[in-house]
Amino acid sequence: MSDKPREYCGIYGIYNHPDAALHTYYGLHALQHRGQESAGIVTSYFDDDKGRYSMPAYKDFGLVLNVFSKSKVFKKILRGKNAIGHNRYSTSGSSKNPANIQPFRVHYRNGNLAIGHNGNLSNAKQIRERFRKEGVLFQSTSDTELILHLISHSDKEDQMDQIMDALEQIEGAYCLVILTDDKLIAVRDPNGFRPLALGKVDGAYCVSSETCAFDINNAEYIRDVQPGEVIVIDKDADENNEPKSYFIPPQEGTGTSQCIFEYVYFSRPDSKIFGEMVDKIRRNLGKQLAKEHPLTDIVKNNTTGKKPVVISVPDSSNTAALGYASESNKLGNDCKYDIGLIRNHYVGRTFISPGQKSREQKVRTKFNPVRGVIEGRVVIIVDDSIVRGTTSRYLVDMIRECNPAEIHFLVSSPPIISPCYYGMDFPTPNELIANKFDRDIEKMAKEIGVDSLRYLSADGLVDAVKEANPSGHDYCTACFTGNYPVPVNFGVEKEENELV
Ligand SMILES: O=P(O)(O)OC[C@H]1O[C@H](OP(=O)(O)OP(=O)(O)O)[C@H](O)[C@@H]1O
Ligand SMILES: NC(=O)CC[C@H](N)C(=O)O
Ligand code: SF4
Numbered sequence: 001m002s003d004k005p006r007e008y009c010g011i012y013g014i015y016n017h018p019d020a021a022l023h024t025y026y027g028l029h030a031l032q033h034r035g036q037e038s039a040g041i042v043t044s045y046f047d048d049d050k051g052r053y054s055m056p057a058y059k060d061f062g063l064v065l066n067v068f069s070k071s072k073v074f075k076k077i078l079r080g081k082n083a084i085g086h087n088r089y090s091t092s093g094s095s096k097n098p099a100n101i102q103p104f105r106v107h108y109r110n111g112n113l114a115i116g117h118n119g120n121l122s123n124a125k126q127i128r129e130r131f132r133k134e135g136v137l138f139q140s141t142s143d144t145e146l147i148l149h150l151i152s153h154s155d156k157e158d159q160m161d162q163i164m165d166a167l168e169q170i171e172g173a174y175c176l177v178i179l180t181d182d183k184l185i186a187v188r189d190p191n192g193f194r195p196l197a198l199g200k201v202d203g204a205y206c207v208s209s210e211t212c213a214f215d216i217n218n219a220e221y222i223r224d225v226q227p228g229e230v231i232v233i234d235k236d237a238d239e240n241n242e243p244k245s246y247f248i249p250p251q252e253g254t255g256t257s258q259c260i261f262e263y264v265y266f267s268r269p270d271s272k273i274f275g276e277m278v279d280k281i282r283r284n285l286g287k288q289l290a291k292e293h294p295l296t297d298i299v300k301n302n303t304t305g306k307k308p309v310v311i312s313v314p315d316s317s318n319t320a321a322l323g324y325a326s327e328s329n330k331l332g333n334d335c336k337y338d339i340g341l342i343r344n345h346y347v348g349r350t351f352i353s354p355g356q357k358s359r360e361q362k363v364r365t366k367f368n369p370v371r372g373v374i375e376g377r378v379v380i381i382v383d384d385s386i387v388r389g390t391t392s393r394y395l396v397d398m399i400r401e402c403n404p405a406e407i408h409f410l411v412s413s414p415p416i417i418s419p420c421y422y423g424m425d426f427p428t429p430n431e432l433i434a435n436k437f438d439r440d441i442e443k444m445a446k447e448i449g450v451d452s453l454r455y456l457s458a459d460g461l462v463d464a465v466k467e468a469n470p471s472g473h474d475y476c477t478a479c480f481t482g483n484y485p486v487p488v489n490f491g492v493e494k495e496e497n498e499l500v
C-alpha cells in the first residue's frame with residue numbers, strides 16, 4: 001500500500017447532448033479534488049461514413065486542465081453526443097501504470113463498451129484469480145477491468161442482463177458510469193459507499209459524483225442515484241422523460257454504509273451528496289466539536305487580554321472551524337474566527353501526493369501563517385482530519401514562529417486507525433499517527449508540537465451527520481472504528497498485480 005491516503009475518483013457522464021465531451025470536461029474540472037493522477041473522457045456516436053458505432057477516448061496522466069489543454073481534442077477526437085469521464089485516484093493498481101488510466105474502453109460481442117469507476121472492489125482478488133485460471137489476458141492491474149470481463153464473460157445475451165449479471169458478482173464500493181453504443185448507465189453499489197447524483201441540462205440527463213459538477217454546467221440536480229440502483233439513460237429515457245431503473249440485490253445482512261469521510265474531508269462543501277449539502281454537515285461537525293470540547297476546557301488561563309482566535313486549515317476544514325467558532329460563541333465561550341493561514345492555490349491536496357517527501361514539501365509551500373492574526377494570541381486550529389500528522393506538524397512549526405501564546409489543535413473527526421478498503425488509499429496502519437503512538441493523545445500532541453489535541457468522538461461524528469441529514473441511511477466509519485460493513489481481503493497490496 002502507498003504511503004499516503006488517496007481519495008476516491010470522480011466520475012461524470014452525459015447522454016444526448018451536442019457538447020457532451022465539453023460538458024464532461026467541465027464536470028471533471030469541478031471534480032478535480034477527487035483525483036489528481038490522471039483524467040480521461042470517452043464519447044460515443046454512430047459514424048455515418050464508416051457505417052458503424054465509434055467510441056473515441058482521450059486520457060493521460062495529469063490534471064484535467066493539462067490533459068485536455070488542446071481544444072482540437074474536442075472537435076476532432078471526442079465527437080458524439082454521449083460521454084463519460086473519470087479523474088483517477090488509484091486504490092487498486094499502480095498510479096504510474098498508464099494502462100490503469102480510466103475510463104477503460106473495449107470492444108466485445110455486443111459492441112463498444114467503456115467504464116469509469118469510483119470505489120474499490122473488496123472481492124477483486126477472488127475475481128482476478130478466477131479469470132486468471134480461465135486464461136484471461138489482463139490489460140491493466142486495476143480492479144475496474146474485472147467488471148468488463150464479468151460483462152463479456154456473462155452467458156446472457158441481452159446487454160443489460162450481462163451488466164446486471166456482472167454487478168451481482170462484485171462486492172464492495174462502486175459507483176460506475178458505463179457507456180455502450182446507445183446507452184449511458186449509472187450504477188451505485190447497494191451499500192451506497194460513494195455518492196452519485198442524477199441531473200439534467202438542456203434536456204439531457206447527466207450523472208456526477210458530486211453536484212458541484214452540475215453547477216459548473218448549469219445542470220439541474222434531479223436526485224441521488226439510490227444505493228443499489230442501476231439507471232439506464234437511452235433513447236427511451238429521453239422519450240419517456242424517465243430513465244429506467246434496476247436494482248442490485250443487497251448482500252445478505254448488510255444495510256447502507258455511505259462513506260462518512262466524504263462528509264468529513266473529501267467532497268466539496270458546495271456539493272450535495274447523500275442528499276445533503278456538505279457545507280451544512282461540516283458546520284454541524286464543528287458545532288458538535290464545540291459541545292464535546294468547550295473552549296472553557298481547553299483554555300484554562302487566558303492572560304493575553306484577547307479572545308482566543310479560531311483558525312481553519314484551508315480548504316477542507318473552513319466550514320467546520322466556522323461551526324466551532326459560532327457554536328462556542330453561542331455557548332458563551334467568546335472567541336474570534338479569523339483567517340490565520342493563507343493557502344497557495346497552485347499546490348493541490350496534500351493527501352493525494354504520491355510520496356511522503358513531496359508531501360512535506362507541499363505543506364511548506366502550501367501554507368503561510370498570518371502573523372498579525374496569531375501573534376500573542378491563544379490559537380485554536382481546527383482541521384478535519386489527521387492522517388500521518390505531516391500537515392499538522394509542519395503547520396504548527398510555522399505557527400510557532402509567529403509567537404502565539406498557546407496552540408490547541410481540534411479535529412472534526414476521530415483518530416484514523418484502520419485502512420479503507422472501499423476506495424480510499426490510506427497509509428499502512430503503522431504509518432497512521434494514531435497507531436504510531438498507540439492512540440495516546442498526549443503523545444500525539446507532543447509529536448505535533450501543540451499544547452493540547454482533541455478529536456471528535458466516533459458517536460459524536462455519526463450523531464452530528466445524522467442530525468444534519470436525517471435521511472435514514474447509515475454510514476461506514478471503518479477507518480475510525482475498524483468496523484467494516486462489507487467483508488474485505490485484509491492485506492491486499494495496491495500494486496500486487498504490477499509486472500514491473
Ligand atoms: O495528517 P496528514 O497526513 O498530513 O493529512 C491530513 C491533512 O490532509 C488533508 O488536507 P489536504 O491538504 O489533503 O486537502 P485540503 O487542501 O482540501 O484541506 C486534511 O484536511 C488534513 O489537513
Ligand atoms: N479511488 C477510486 O475510486 C479508484 C478506482 C479504481 N479502484 C482504481 O484504482 O482505479
Ligand atoms: S473506511 Fe473510512 S474512508 Fe473508507 S469508506 Fe469507510 S468511512 Fe469512508
Ligand SMILES: [Mg+2]
Pocket residue numbers: 313314315316317383384
Ligand atoms: Mg486539509
